[in-house]
Amino acid sequence: MRVSRCFLPVLKESPSDAQIVSHKLMLRAGLVRQTAAGIYAWLPLGFRVLKKIEQIVREEQDRAGAIEMLMPTLQPAELWRTSGRYDAYGPEMLRIRDRHDREMLYGPTNEEMLTAIFRDDVKSYRDLPRTLYHIQWKFRDEVRPRFGVMRGREFLMKDAYSFDLDEGGARLSYYTQLLAYLRTFQRMGIQAVPMKAASGPIGGDLSHEFIVLAPTGESEVFYDSAFEQIDWNRADLDYSDEAGLHGLFEQVSSTYAATDETHDQALWAKVPDERRRTGRGIEVGHIFNFGQLYSEKMGLKVSGSDGSMVTPHMGSYGVGVSRLVGAIIEASHDDNGIVWPEAVAPWRVGLVTMRADDEPTLVAADRLYADLTAAGVETLYDDRDERGGVKLGSMDLIGLPWQVILGPRGIACGTVELKNRRTGEREELSLDSAFARLAA
Ligand code: ATP
Ligand code: MG
Numbered sequence: 001m002r003v004s005r006c007f008l009p010v011l012k013e014s015p016s017d018a019q020i021v022s023h024k025l026m027l028r029a030g031l032v033r034q035t036a037a038g039i040y041a042w043l044p045l046g047f048r049v050l051k052k053i054e055q056i057v058r059e060e061q062d063r064a065g066a067i068e069m070l071m072p073t074l075q076p077a078e079l080w081r082t083s084g085r086y087d088a089y090g091p092e093m094l095r096i097r098d099r100h101d102r103e104m105l106y107g108p109t110n111e112e113m114l115t116a117i118f119r120d121d122v123k124s125y126r127d128l129p130r131t132l133y134h135i136q137w138k139f140r141d142e143v144r145p146r147f148g149v150m151r152g153r154e155f156l157m158k159d160a161y162s163f164d165l166d167e168g169g170a171r172l173s174y175y176t177q178l179l180a181y182l183r184t185f186q187r188m189g190i191q192a193v194p195m196k197a198a199s200g201p202i203g204g205d206l207s208h209e210f211i212v213l214a215p216t217g218e219s220e221v222f223y224d225s226a227f228e229q230i231d232w233n234r235a236d237l238d239y240s241d242e243a244g245l246h247g248l249f250e251q252v253s254s255t256y257a258a259t260d261e262t263h264d265q266a267l268w269a270k271v272p273d274e275r276r277r278t279g280r281g282i283e284v285g286h287i288f289n290f291g292q293l294y295s296e297k298m299g300l301k302v303s304g305s306d307g308s309m310v311t312p313h314m315g316s317y318g319v320g321v322s323r324l325v326g327a328i329i330e331a332s333h334d335d336n337g338i339v340w341p342e343a344v345a346p347w348r349v350g351l352v353t354m355r356a357d358d359e360p361t362l363v364a365a366d367r368l369y370a371d372l373t374a375a376g377v378e379t380l381y382d383d384r385d386e387r388g389g390v391k392l393g394s395m396d397l398i399g400l401p402w403q404v405i406l407g408p409r410g411i412a413c414g415t416v417e418l419k420n421r422r423t424g425e426r427e428e429l430s431l432d433s434a435f436a437r438l439a440a
Contacts, residue, residue, distance in 0.1 A: 007043060010398075015027045019146070022150065027148070037145050038142060039153055040149055040152060040154075056188055057135065063183075071136060074105070076103070092140045094141050107139070109159060115314070125305050128163050129165065133160035134158070136157065150330075162174070162317070164312060165312060170291070173315055175248060184285075190212050193223050195221060196253075197262065197288075209259065212331050213277075217330075219260060284320050286317075288317070328341065345400055348438070350400040351382065351404050352388070365381070367431075380400060395421075404434055415428050
């Protein structure tokens with residue numbers, strides 16, 4: 001993409017209405033614009049990141065055997081009356097009336113809708129277990145929308161729902177999602193620690209929040225640094241390996257991690273001093289087993305293998321897709337701007353010409369851009385007639401992992417500069433080796 005033809009409004013000044021660094025950077029670098037309190041338009045740069053995050057979530061859900069579908073954002077109030085949540089939900093629910101005066105709502109989540117779909121279409125134990133998911137916009141009329149996309153009112157969530165015949169099956173579905181989450185966040189290049197969450201309406205030990213460390217996080221967290229060393233993509237851990245999944249859950253449960261809500265001083269005291277990590281964290285995911293709560297209330301039953309009727313056990317599993325854009329920036333930035341992990345970067349390479357009026361520089365840059373693009377390397381080419389320093393400044397702000405800088409002096413002897421945004425390391429290379437390195 002050529003900057004001259006893109007829509008990348010970069011702000012020079014730090015916006016005064018943003019309190020935290022990710023929100024400031026998202027406004028300055030032109031990722032989003034607020035259109036109403038807690039509601040954002042995703043500009044091209046932000047949209048590319050959102051799509052990258054969404055795609056990683058999708059691939060890891062698919063790999064874990066979950067099946068993608070799409071449910072609508074608007075739901076009938078009737079559906080929520082059957083679970084008793086229409087009245088219970090409170091003012092966070094945006095309630096709407098259509099032209100026929102029917103009560104509707106903008107969905108804050110989808111347990112009721114999918115349970116009803118299952119109730120109407122699933123009749124036999126042979127159709128279970130199943131985990132279905134969608135990636136869809138949600139609306140929660142938060143009292144205090146703040147921190148940009150981190151606590152918006154309209155936000156993008158991946159929500160999955162599992163249906164099993166018995167508790168053992170439901171636990172396995174839960175462990176499967178637990179592993180999928182750990183892999184998802186690891187692929188995004190962030191450290192998200194699974195923390196025991198306060199147990200929900202039916203109690204039990206099956207609820208975890210996934211927390212990314214950041215000073216601006218809303219919860220206080222305590223965890224064992226052993227979590228930082230674990231590779232969740234271990235080849236020996238397979239979704240079809242039941243014993244392996246139980247082992248994973250044991251490992252997660254026996255390594256200390258808790259938010260202020262579940263913190264236990266006695267257990268914390270047993271973590272060796274040098275491994276204790278405390279700080280603040282952002283919740284980027286939350287998984288939850290709620291047994292037969294919704295299936296009972298909504299009359300979901302299937303016939304069991306012995307002909308008796310069985311009430312399925314369920315779980316739900318959310319990832320804050322749009323919140324992650326902010327959370328990743330909170331965890332990965334420096335004084336000059338965003339530092340994208342490669343996996344979610346909007347483009348991999350930023351190509352910058354230092355002098356737009358130098359013909360050989362332009363020719364070399366045009367060719368390198370064409371070659372990189374042809375090789376499938378996502379490249380943002382700043383071809384504007386602007387001062388080199390200004391262009392470098394906005395490249396740093398935008399935070400692409402690699403910068404290739406072309407100037408008249410280098411080009412005269414056939415070289416360019418390759419800069420690693422994270423480390424700041426610069427290297428002088430021939431045009432060909434720069435291409436070879438980035439296309440590898
Ligand atoms: P929180 O405690 O942050 O309000 P929650 O517990 O209400 O979140 P869940 O119902 O567990 O949220 O939703 C799943 C995920 O959706 C959360 O882990 C979070 O990443 C994301 N999420 C929830 N509320 C918002 C919001 N207002 N803006 C952006 N993302 C959100
Ligand atoms: Mg939650």
